[in-house]
Amino acid sequence: MFNDKRMALMSVEALGFLRRDLVATLSMERAKGFLLRYGWISGNSDGESLVKMHEWSSKKELILAGTSMHTLEGVVTVEPDILEISEDEIYMTGYWRHSFEAQEHIRHFGHSDEGVCWMLIGYATGFLAATFGKEVV
Numbered sequence: 001m002f003n004d005k006r007m008a009l010m011s012v013e014a015l016g017f018l019r020r021d022l023v024a025t026l027s028m029e030r031a032k033g034f035l036l037r038y039g040w041i042s043g044n045s046d047g048e049s050l051v052k053m054h055e056w057s058s059k060k061e062l063i064l065a066g067t068s069m070h071t072l073e074g075v076v077t078v079e080p081d082i083l084e085i086s087e088d089e090i091y092m093t094g095y096w097r098h099s100f101e102a103q104e105h106i107r108h109f110g111h112s113d114e115g116v117c118w119m120l121i122g123y124a125t126g127f128l129a130a131t132f133g134k135e136v137v
Contacts, residue, residue, distance in 0.1 A: 003049035012074075016104030023109070032118050039122025046070075046123075047130025059085050059132065066127050067094070075100050076120055090132050096120060 001007065022031035046069060056062040060083055067078035080094040096117065105116040115121065128136035 002046075003053050005045070005049060012100040012104060015100065016107060019101075019104060020108040035118040036122040039119035039124075040126035040129075041122075042119070043123035043126030043128075044130045045126075047127040051131060059090075062131050063090075063092070063128070066131060070123065070127075075123075076117075085132075088134075090128065090136065092128075 019031065019035065022034060025031075026034065043066075047066060050062060050065055050069065054065075056065070063083065063085070064080060067080050070076060071078050076099045077097045078094060079097065080092065082091065082093040084091040099117050099120060101117045101119055105112065109116075125136050
């Protein structure tokens with residue numbers, strides 16, 4: 001349980017097969033859209049949970065807790081580099097290493113010339129929307 005929400009562990013291989021089958025069934029572009037939306041709702045849900053769980057001293061502390069949580073979930077190792085927050089804007093850079101999503105995409109489809117971590121992109125934007133309180137691109 002995480003903030004009264006039931007959680008499920010899944011193997012990255014199972015998620016890789018899900019990706020493969022979504023691409024085969026829907027097309028690469030439609031699978032990308034599906035996985036972006038799936039990642040967004042996952043990140044938004046985690047963000048809403050973290051907001052409610054603790055009295056955070058700052059938005060920065062809350063957002064950095066999210067990067068730690070994403071690493072603990074085992075989907076990617078997040079190493080934040082720059083995090084600048086004002087009332088209306090957020091700017092963040094960092095390194096997302098050892099992405100299960102990239103590894104599984106390569107396993108099933110080979111290397112790509114564009115980003116393939118669709119769930120991670122969706123997760124980040126959903127999480128930041130919940131914690132920052134504004135749409136984030």
